[in-house]
Amino acid sequence: MSENNGHSTSLRLKTGLAEMLKGGVIMDVTDSRQAEIAERAGAVAVMALERVPAQIRAEGGVARMASPKKIREIMATVSIPVMAKCRIGHFAEAQILQELGVDYIDESEVLTPADEAHHVDKHAFKVPFVCGARNLGEALRRIAEGAAMIRTKGEAGTGDVVHAVKHIRQIVQEMKILTVLSEEELYAKAKEHGAPYELIRIVAKEGKLPVPNFSAGGIATPADASLVMQLGAEAVFVGSGIFMKNSTEFADPVEAEKRAKAIVRAATHYQDPKVLLEVSEDLVGAMKGLAISALDEAHMLQTRGW
Amino acid sequence: MKIGVLAIQGDFDAHKKRLEELGAEVVLVRKPEQLDQIDGLVIPGGESGAFLKILGEQGIAKLKEFVRVKPTFGTCAGAIMLAKEVTNPGQFGLGALDIRVRRNAYGRQIDSSIRTGKLGESPLEMVFIRAPKIERMGPGVEVIATEGNDAVAVRQGKAMAATFHPELSEDDRLHRVFLDLVRDGNGVHG
Numbered sequence: 413m414s415e416n417n418g419h420s421t422s423l424r425l426k427t428g429l430a431e432m433l434k435g436g437v438i439m440d441v442t443d444s445r446q447a448e449i450a451e452r453a454g455a456v457a458v459m460a461l462e463r464v465p466a467q468i469r470a471e472g473g474v475a476r477m478a479s480p481k482k483i484r485e486i487m488a489t490v491s492i493p494v495m496a497k498c499r500i501g502h503f504a505e506a507q508i509l510q511e512l513g514v515d516y517i518d519e520s521e522v523l524t525p526a527d528e529a530h531h532v533d534k535h536a537f538k539v540p541f542v543c544g545a546r547n548l549g550e551a552l553r554r555i556a557e558g559a560a561m562i563r564t565k566g567e568a569g570t571g572d573v574v575h576a577v578k579h580i581r582q583i584v585q586e587m588k589i590l591t592v593l594s595e596e597e598l599y600a601k602a603k604e605h606g607a608p609y610e611l612i613r614i615v616a617k618e619g620k621l622p623v624p625n626f627s628a629g630g631i632a633t634p635a636d637a638s639l640v641m642q643l644g645a646e647a648v649f650v651g652s653g654i655f656m657k658n659s660t661e662f663a664d665p666v667e668a669e670k671r672a673k674a675i676v677r678a679a680t681h682y683q684d685p686k687v688l689l690e691v692s693e694d695l696v697g698a699m700k701g702l703a704i705s706a707l708d709e710a711h712m713l714q715t716r717g718w
Numbered sequence: 719m720k721i722g723v724l725a726i727q728g729d730f731d732a733h734k735k736r737l738e739e740l741g742a743e744v745v746l747v748r749k750p751e752q753l754d755q756i757d758g759l760v761i762p763g764g765e766s767g768a769f770l771k772i773l774g775e776q777g778i779a780k781l782k783e784f785v786r787v788k789p790t791f792g793t794c795a796g797a798i799m800l801a802k803e804v805t806n807p808g809q810f811g812l813g814a815l816d817i818r819v820r821r822n823a824y825g826r827q828i829d830s831s832i833r834t835g836k837l838g839e840s841p842l843e844m845v846f847i848r849a850p851k852i853e854r855m856g857p858g859v860e861v862i863a864t865e866g867n868d869a870v871a872v873r874q875g876k877a878m879a880a881t882f883h884p885e886l887s888e889d890d891r892l893h894r895v896f897l898d899l900v901r902d903g904n905g906v907h908g
Contacts, residue, residue: 428845429830513826515826515827
């Protein structure tokens with residue numbers, strides 16, 4: 413009957429939920445109707461948002477935590493876990509989301525950062541956090557702050573997978589290098605990555621992050637999902653790619669559901685080209701998207717967070 | 719002895735690791751035809767609704783046939799899959815265990831917890847994550863483990879289930895119980 417509440421117990425429960433999401437697809441939704449479609453398509457969780465990243469990018473302005481009323485509606489509609497985003501460093505938004513009872517908080521670069529130097533102290537929360545990362549150092553700094561899941565950042569709201577690929581390759585390669593280094597080299601690597609030595613040592617020993625490593629930011633097709641998973645991502649977040657036709661218009665719901673189902677099957681069968689062909693054949697094209705190579709550095713979301 | 723772990727999605731790797739530590743040969747099962755090649759199946763934690771949707775009608779029919787004749791062990795979402803009746807909300811169950819299971823019965827993720835229950839008379843750590851509860855048991859269902867007043871691991875014929883995640887604890891006793899079941903079920907003792 414006893415219930416333990418220590419630090420490591422808490423982290424085990426937080427990463428435990430991430431373990432349950434592996435091999436699945438987490439979908440951005442902006443209302444309960446989209447949440448229903450996502451659940452019906454086989455999503456393992458939904459991310460409740462006011463606007464998807466493509467809209468945030470197109471409309472500009474300050475992007476904040478979604479309205480609790482909207483999140484609550486989505487929580488009441490689906491039985492799968494519901495995640496919501498808070499701004500980087502905005503621990504008060506995180507407190508509100510925890511009080512609301514969301515299952516995971518994404519401290520996300522997609523929203524406008526609230527703090528230029530500090531991320532949220534995620535150990536202070538009972539609800540688990542996922543954070544974005546472009547490289548191993550960033551991933552380990554977030555884990556040191558208490559993140560229970562890492563997702564590569566990619567470039568959200570573009571439908572261009574190139575930076576999701578860049579970031580997963582970067583992290584995987586940096587981890588591989590650690591596994592062949594000697595003790596004294598690991599100390600130097602800790603400094604180079606700006607990450608705690610203890611975490612560097614764990615990665616060197618295990619060859620992987622101590623928390624699940626998912627991918628996000630520009631995944632728009634079943635083939636994209638397969639690509640990042642073959643490169644080492646353990647699950648995928650799909651944002652604008654399912655429900656958007658382009659940056660401002662929603663896709664036809666029937667098409668969106670088809671695409672959602674196809675990406676879900678692609679995540680399960682990511683190593684099986686036969687299934688990937690089958691699910692791709694049914695689709696009528698993905699969101700128009702924005703090529704990242706045509707974006708100014710100033711318009712990149714991934715450089716938010718440190 | 720070849721054990722399949724259903725790998726639609728969920729914590730199938732944690733089960734694979736545990737079963738391999740105990741000496742089993744493990745296959746990740748993603749397609750229905752793979753069920754023909756295994757002696758027993760583990761249905762891991764994850765999202766039971768997503769399992770059903772991705773399996774599709776054909777996969778579910780094949781799985782339903784499998785759990786009738788071969789040993790199967792479901793944890794959390796896997797326990798929901800094996801149940802005869804599922805509530806909150808209602809969904810299809812394979813019916814290998816005559817139980818009614820309530821999904822997300824403890825609440826949301828902030829209500830997840832690690833508790834100490836009992837395996838027979840001895841203490842067992844139990845990791846509950848957005849866990850279900852067994853609300854009703856038929857007469858043929860045997861209780862293997864309890865937490866407070868709740869039956870949290872049960873067995874009936876060739877099927878067994880835990881509402882928690884033994885694959886996320888160090889204690890490997892429940893997986894051993896399952897491997898024994900597979901050995902007995904195949905007429906191989908010892």
